[in-house]
Amino acid sequence: MLFTPFFDFTYHSLLKPVLFMMDPEVVHEGFTKVGEGLERTPWLVAPFFRYSHPSLKKTVLGIEFDNPVGLSAGFDYDGHMAAVMHSVGFGFNTVGTVTARVYAGNAAPRLARLPKSHSLLVNKGFKSEGARAVRARLDKKNLSHSTIGLSVGSSNVPEVNTVTKAIADYVTTFKLFAKRKYVKYFELNISCPNTAVTGTFYAPENFARLCKAVSALKLFPPIFVKMPSEISFVDSDALVSTALKYNIRGFIFSNLVKDRNNPAFDRGEIEKVVGLRGNFSGRPVYANSNKLIAHTRKKFGKKIAIIGVGGVFTTADVRAKFAAGADLVQLITGMIFEGPQLIGKINKSLAGDAS
């Protein structure tokens, strides 16, 4: 990991001011192209960004993670950057959320920035090239160094309009990836707040049907359920208990928040996006996520594994998630606001904690 102060300076003083003036989806598409291009030359990325240290290694649900900082679902929807994220410094990276059917995404605008609130407004609604196209792309990549998690959702299309159809849709994607060795774990995403079926699987009876169908597939990689942010402890516990009955022991707390009265928002900023549909990442997720992690760890103890996500911008934020009970963390918004050198910086300070 070389020249971090230089990358910090360049990102904050030169790159970010320009990027943050541009349309966020255009910037993301640009990053995706550059990132995918750089996969051919990892030696141009890893020495500058990746920080490795034996003390950072961690085994969770039988998977060995090089370091505990992962890329959360929603940055690499279609797997274009699946290989380069290891060079950027992540210990694991999520591809997806992937759905069985192709979906162009909700009506634009699908992204907006709220810099004072350290948040992004997201309205993608499972934009996806479809599981078959993503699988064909991943099959061609060299993922030998990567620890890939595949986030699976049900297609956000009008035809998938009942619980039975949604379950069948999830199962299609799981089956397509079941034998792919590069998938080290799955994320079962039941908590996207931007789709037509949002909330369907918060009802324990529906969630039990989904878990039953997924566990019948006897998948080798472990499954982590991506949990909602705005859920009571009682309702969250019911979902965790249901998953455990089907031997699903991983949980990710948590997904985007809807509540525009969340105290983490700068009021002026939230009023500016009043006409825009979508839900929020970053700082407004932080407190909900930490509370759910702490509660769930206390209630279910060591029989479950927890990935903490939401509002990680600094090493202190990571430590807070670990203190609450997370085994691993993920982030997206922190990388967009602080730059890709953030991952190596966090890992370096975590390694300092251990020595």
Ligand SMILES: Cc1cc2nc3c(=O)[nH]c(=O)nc-3n(C[C@H](O)[C@H](O)[C@H](O)COP(=O)(O)O)c2cc1C
């Ligand atoms: C642009 C964007 C797209 C997202 N898309 C997904 C998604 O497809 N599936 C999912 O489970 N979470 C999705 N999320 C939620 C993130 O995975 C994460 O739970 C949330 O943003 C909190 O983390 P952060 O504060 O580090 O961004 C998305 C977030 C962002 C910012």
